[in-house]
Amino acid sequence: MDLEVGLVQRSQKGDVDAFNQLVELYQGHVYNLALRMLGSESGAADAAQETFISAFRAIGGFRGGNFRSWLLRIAANACKDMLRAARARPTLSLEALEPDPEATPRSHAESPEEHALRAELIAQIQQGLDALPQDQRLALALVDIQGFSYEDAAGVMGTSVGTVKSRLSRGRARMRDYLRNYPELLPGQLRLDT
Amino acid sequence: MKLTKGISHARWQEDLSAYVDGRLASGRQQALGAHLSECLLCQRELAGLREVVALLRRVPQAPVPRSFTLSQAPARRPWWLGAMLPLRYATAVAAVLLVAVITGDLVIRSTGTGASTLAPAASPSPAAAVVQDAPEKAKGDDNAPDALGATDSAEAVSGPAGFVADLTAVNDDATASSLAVGTPAAGPPGTSLTREAAPSLPETPAAARGPLRWVEAGLAVAVTLLAAATLAQAIARRRGTPRG
Numbered sequence: 088m089d090l091e092v093g094l095v096q097r098s099q100k101g102d103v104d105a106f107n108q109l110v111e112l113y114q115g116h117v118y119n120l121a122l123r124m125l126g127s128e129s130g131a132a133d134a135a136q137e138t139f140i141s142a143f144r145a146i147g148g149f150r151g152g153n154f155r156s157w158l159l160r161i162a163a164n165a166c167k168d169m170l171r172a173a174r175a176r177p178t179l180s181l182e183a184l185e186p187d188p189e190a191t192p193r194s195h196a197e198s199p200e201e202h203a204l205r206a207e208l209i210a211q212i213q214q215g216l217d218a219l220p221q222d223q224r225l226a227l228a229l230v231d232i233q234g235f236s237y238e239d240a241a242g243v244m245g246t247s248v249g250t251v252k253s254r255l256s257r258g259r260a261r262m263r264d265y266l267r268n269y270p271e272l273l274p275g276q277l278r279l280d281t
Numbered sequence: 282m283k284l285t286k287g288i289s290h291a292r293w294q295e296d297l298s299a300y301v302d303g304r305l306a307s308g309r310q311q312a313l314g315a316h317l318s319e320c321l322l323c324q325r326e327l328a329g330l331r332e333v334v335a336l337l338r339r340v341p342q343a344p345v346p347r348s349f350t351l352s353q354a355p356a357r358r359p360w361w362l363g364a365m366l367p368l369r370y371a372t373a374v375a376a377v378l379l380v381a382v383i384t385g386d387l388v389i390r391s392t393g394t395g396a397s398t399l400a401p402a403a404s405p406s407p408a409a410a411v412v413q414d415a416p417e418k419a420k421g422d423d424n425a426p427d428a429l430g431a432t433d434s435a436e437a438v439s440g441p442a443g444f445v446a447d448l449t450a451v452n453d454d455a456t457a458s459s460l461a462v463g464t465p466a467a468g469p470p471g472t473s474l475t476r477e478a479a480p481s482l483p484e485t486p487a488a489a490r491g492p493l494r495w496v497e498a499g500l501a502v503a504v505t506l507l508a509a510a511t512l513a514q515a516i517a518r519r520r521g522t523p524r525g
């Protein structure tokens with residue numbers, strides 16, 4: 088953490104090398120949040136790049152606190168901007184994320200069949216996420232996929248813990264209803280743990 | 282286990298999600314636990330939510346497709362870049378006000394002064410006629426203050442000359458506005474504006490039009506400056522390209 092504080096302070100003085108260390112530290116978080124928000128790999132890459140450019144410009148205004156939450160808040164806003172632009176101009180629409188076994192890391196324990204099934208499952212989950220209102224999607228992406236606490240998620244979303252709770256509740260209930268259409272994909276059928 | 286009837290399950294639905302995470306206040310956690318022990322419906326809901334959460338937790342972190350480090354420092358945010366959105370709103374509001382003022386001004390004129398407004402800058406005499414025919418409307422016309430305030434104008438001409446001279450001589454407000462728009466960099470108009478406006482105001486009833494004209498000119502300058510600032514921001518924003 089002290090290392091991070093130092094990097095932030097140097098970045099605030101315009102040190103790009105220090106800032107790039109922060110980029111390398113957090114680009115996985117930023118990219119994956121954007122990936123789940125947008126459902127598009129190329130869109131997520133664009134959003135991630137935009138996030139770090141905006142963050143470098145705005146870091147002078149960062150007044151301490153949780154840097155990761157501050158950064159992901161910028162990322163969430165970048166995603167919202169892109170979704171708004173895609174809605175306003177359908178020709179720019181983000182191409183949907185296809186089930187891509189290459190993009191899904193294969194664990195040592197799985198067979199190729201299990202791996203393909205898991206890629207299919209992730210694509211189905213993404214479709215369920217895409218069908219959620221943005222705020223609920225963000226809550227699920229942060230808490231359930233990225234493992235944030237309610238408090239950290241509230242920091243990213245700029246809202247209260249109570250609001251995070253209710254968005255999670257509604258989003259999870261919708262996801263459950265959505266996934267009921269795909270009983271063959273439910274975890275009991277996957278046996279990933281063996 | 283029996284399906285409990287007559288109890289509103291809705292009040293538990295919101296709590297079930299937080300219950301999965303163990304994030305209910307302890308009193309509620311216990312109350313919901315007690316309810317769950319005798320409510321099959323809520324048990325099923327809970328099991329469904331747990332399944333969803335387990336599924337989402339299994340979504341792996343995707344590897345980043347490339348590095349997002351910056352090759353050079355993007356242009357830093359100037360102090361006014363944070364005001365991007367407010368500035369746009371301010372521009373829009375000022376532009377709307379300007380149009381409204383000009384429109385109102387034109388309406389006032391066209392309803393009362395007829396032909397004289399069609400050839401406004403031709404000579405001072407039509408304005409004199411207007412003053413006689415329709416004194417009320419003439420309050421909205423400012424040929425009279427030009428004539429009466431001639432000494433002031435003459436003095437002003439020696440200063441930031443063309444600007445003030447044109448503004449006071451030209452009768453058409455739209456023209457005055459466009460002149461003002463074109464001239465903001467020509468000199469310090471603010472000082473000459475007040476200098477010119479102040480003495481002519483109390484001298485004649487027709488000077489009531491004066492403030493309206495200055496409002497229009499001021500708004501036109503504001504719109505121009507705001508629009509220029511907004512444009513500058515948009516350009517500044519595009520700078521700072523990332524490493525490909």
Ligand SMILES: [Zn+2]
Pocket residue numbers: 285290293316320321322323324
């Ligand atoms: Zn119940």
